[in-house]
Amino acid sequence: MADARSLQAHLDHQRHAFAAEPYPSAATRRDRLDRLATMTRQHRDEIVQAIRQDAGHRAEAETRLAEIATLLQAVRHARRRLKRWMKPRRAAMPWRLAPARARVHRQPLGVVGIIAPANYPWQLALMPAVDALAAGNRVMIKPSEQAPTTSALLAGLVERYFDPAELCVIEGDAEVGRTFAALPFDHLLYTGPARHGRTVATAAAQHLTPITLGLGGKTxxxxxxxxxxxxxxxxxxxxxxxxxxxxxxxxxxxxxxxxxxxxxxxxxxxxxxxxxxxxxxxxxxxxxxxxxxxxxxxxxxxxxxxxxxxxxxxxxxxxxxxxxxxxxxxxxxxxxxxxxxxxxxxxxxxxxxxxxxxxxxxxxxxxxxxxxxxxxxxxxxxxxxxxxxxxxxxxxxxxxxxxxxxxxxxxFGGVGESGMGSYHGEAGFLRFSHQRSVFVQSRRSAVGLLNPPYRKWLLKLLGL
Structure with missing residues (x-):
């Protein structure tokens, strides 16, 4: 059972690791995704049994379809497109500012928190992690206390396959979940009932933590x-x-x-x-x-x-x-x-x-x-x-x-009462990235002509 001090220590550990490597290479990100896929693939029978035990009975085919195959497919999709997603995008330059250049750089946020529900305890814990790791972040996961066997398996396997500075799992009851939601993450994703989503949003607001909420509703x-x-x-x-x-x-x-x-x-x-x-x-x-x-x-x-x-x-x-x-x-x-x-x-x-x-x-x-x-x-x-x-x-x-x-x-995500924000694929990569504006001025720029004292004839000529 984790308390507020130990949770903050986990977050600080990941923050320090991120500060030492603020922009992981594509190779590093692919390696983390590969380990996530290997962990799931190698232990699929254990995952099936753990989920079955927590659920009382879960059809094996449903677990393989919804929890395992979907996750592995998401990893393959991200790996194949990662280099393109990471590439800076050119931004159009107004003619008055030419020949300056502008680009949008997709920068990792830092440490992402994930709060997962019990209905799909493997997929909904790790699918957001695929996007967050692809975007170059560190990740902390709070799995559902209502799926204790799967949560324990997830925690044990993550500890074997990942350094805690990359990815870690925090087990605990609802009180731990509330403490987790109040940590100053760089982004927090919650999936679950709307009544708990409001509590999570209130806790995150203390630090102005950006949030993604997947809340369901009456479809x-x-x-x-x-x-x-x-x-x-x-x-x-x-x-x-x-x-x-x-x-x-x-x-x-x-x-x-x-x-x-x-x-x-x-x-x-x-x-x-x-x-x-x-x-x-x-x-x-x-x-x-x-x-x-x-x-x-x-x-x-x-x-x-x-x-x-x-x-x-x-x-x-x-x-x-x-x-x-x-x-x-x-x-x-x-x-x-x-x-x-x-x-x-x-x-x-x-x-x-x-x-x-x-x-x-x-x-x-x-x-x-x-x-x-x-x-x-x-x-x-x-x-x-x-x-x-x-x-x-x-x-x-x-x-x-x-x-x-x-x-x-x-x-994948909601709108209005069904949630806010979306993830999966490039949408998830962008959700867990900061799109940073980068402007490069040319030495031959004419913007100096716009310095004061302002010339009315020049402003008129430029259509200003």
Missing amino acids: PAIVADDADLAHAARRIAFGKWFNAGQTCIAPDHVLIDAARLPDFVEALREAVAAFYPKGTAGDDYSAVPGEASRTRLEGMLAQARDHGCRVIELGERVEFTHGVKLPPTLVIDPTRRLAIMQEEVFGPWLPVIGMRDFDAALERVTEGPRPLALYAFTDDPARRRRLVEQTRSGGMVFNDTLWHSAVPGLP
Whole structure:
């Protein structure tokens, strides 16, 4: 357990190391990325088991897809483009200042802090670290205390593969997390619930620490009247029940023409049966860990039942030694005042809401908080254009769910209540860099003519 003094000591150690090497070479940065990839690749079975233990049960394929493959892909993407990202950019020079030159240098910030959640404890701790290390920074990670086995594994492996001055992991409870957030980092990235994000932002404000917040929210999926229902149901089912709905960009609720709602429910039922032929007891369906999460979800569902919502369970509740699997469950036409429509679901319940038409669904989305993602199933170019132009969300996906987060070249982040700032790929490199303006004056410059006393005829000639 780390206290404020030891946390500050870790930060000071990294600051001193950064001061001695303020602009690491491309070779040094690639070496750090290589070690991150090797650490993940060599210990993937241990990672799978640790996450499974923390989650009660996590489908192995989901861990390999979301935690391991995504991270390795991000490292490959950064390594191949690192030299180009590091290269200074020329800036256009106004003719009045010619022949001076100007460039934008991408300079490392210093020490970056990362606070990671429990739902994807490996990926969401190390994906920001890929970008921060590529940008030439030192990194401190505070993993979630709700994933203690994975956090301990991460701390032990990082200690083996990295000097603490390059990358270190700070284990501890929520109080340690609060102390960590209050450290004077050069940048702090937090992923997790919005209620904790506000606390992190307040703590960071003490030192004017720049922050990136990934907060999630109520991500809608619109199914237009031209959509293929079977396809839409399969893609929404995949995105919703991957990791039992515990994904910040999972579809939170579906908006569909009321006339098509019954057919869509049947299509979802068929998709779930195809994805999980052994039901929720099978290895491919994940658990919901933590009594607090289960209590919240069960209370949300009970309230919906009490208010007359039709609830359709597409599987059985499965209890076992280390946790519970809650079944895929549809909640039909809940009202806006219910908790299931007020809070991010972050679990296997899926509200399905019948709308008058596409315009009504679009209006509902534009009136609501800005989500981390927006999914829409339509092939109509005009509707797609309206969605892109009239809505605001962290990401926009047509005819699928989740997969935009696996594209390293796409910025990943929220807007408004779903967060601030983005990372992944070059966007992450820039997030953890200072774009420094560098102006080089020429010896033959004519700017001396603009020295006082000012000549009115010259100012007029220059159009000033």
